[in-house]
Amino acid sequence: MIDTQFLNEKATKFKSALKKVKQIMDRGSKEFVETPMYPDRVQYYMIIAYDELDQIMCHLLKEILNIKKKENCIEDIASQDIFSGKVSRALIDFYNFRQNIFKTKFNYSPEQMFFAVKNILDNLYDQFIPELASLVKELKSKEPQLKIPVNLKKVNEQAKAVKSAVKKIQTFLNYSYDEFQKNPLFIDRTRYFLVVAIDSSLWICRHILRKLKLPTKDCFKTLSEKGIISLETGEKMSLFASKRDEFANPQIDIDTEELYKIIKDDLEYFLKFLKEISKAIFKDVKK
Known part of the structure; x- marks a missing residue:
């Protein structure tokens, strides 16, 4: 999903740096060449502008071509005819300028x-x-329309954290209970990843309720009452949330049998929660 806030911030910084360059360049070539500080300042602001521009292009590269890069994206975008020929050529010139510097x-x-x-x-x-x-x-205009105006980028980030934590916990289910309860590392890591999954799920839950202008207390219960998630999922997620501090506090001894039973029987509800949330957020697309 296109992050317009991110792009606006980067575009503003890019234009601000170029504006400083333009103020110097508008003095003309003679004054530029004869004033030692001008080339240094222009070089400095051009590098700033380039870095902001590159971040814009990396975001576009990911969203348009599904290519994930953290830097050096300007040349890639310029070769795709996404912008006009004039702008694309200037992008290549900018890339070469920075390389030459x-x-x-x-x-x-x-x-x-x-x-x-x-x-x-x-x-x-x-x-x-x-x-x-x-x-x-x-x-x-091509992105899915949302029933609930959430910050989809941040929701996706939290959802990924939930999925990652669940996947890590599932590795412990490859062991029998006897093996699990004898290994302090398994118990410690299970508690830790449960806290991660709970915290990220709570963030999503509260974010949605804030967007709907609803109170965030008893978050999962409210979501189920509003029909955003099922009653069963709401009850299970509320139960997880009620145990969050217990899982997080290393000074509290956990009933390992109960812990193992929880992850064996109820861990799937984190993924059900995400699935139900996704269905609630996106508008149905008519075929």
Whole structure:
């Protein structure tokens, strides 16, 4: 899902850095070349702008092409014809500019820098943000519509944490109860991952209730009363939540037989909770 808040923040920082560059470049090539501080400042702000731009492109790369990268995404996006030819060429120029800065160990001549930066600036400053906004609008229109206006990115992050914790706990079910109860590490890790699953489930639960402007006390019970999750799931999740502090406190001795029975019989309710929440969040799509 496109994270518009993230993109807005990055685009704002990108435009702010380029604006500082433009203020210097607008003084003309003669003053730029003859004022030693100008090339240094321009180089500094261009690197800042590049880093913000690269984060934008990595997000787009993930959402459009399902390619997950944390950096060096500008060249990839530029080669996909996602933006206009003018902007795509400027992106390549920006990529090459940054590469050359590091290759030359920050020894670009002022004349070379002025020409290179002006070319990038002329093609990106006024055109990139409108094209980005248009692209984001198009991508958002293709996303699933939500019945509940949640922050889907953060909900997904918490859901992944729940699934990961459940998967780790399930590994302990490969052992018999006798083996489980004799191993303090199994018990300790089970308690820890249960707390992770409970906390992330509670975050999702409270987030949904806040979006619906409902009280968050007895969170899972409220969700079940509102028909967002089933009564059975609500009862099981409420039971997990009531035991959260007990699981989290290492000074409290746990009945290992009860703990093993809980993860054997009821662990699946974390996944049922996520499935029911997902169904409640997304609008039905007519075929």
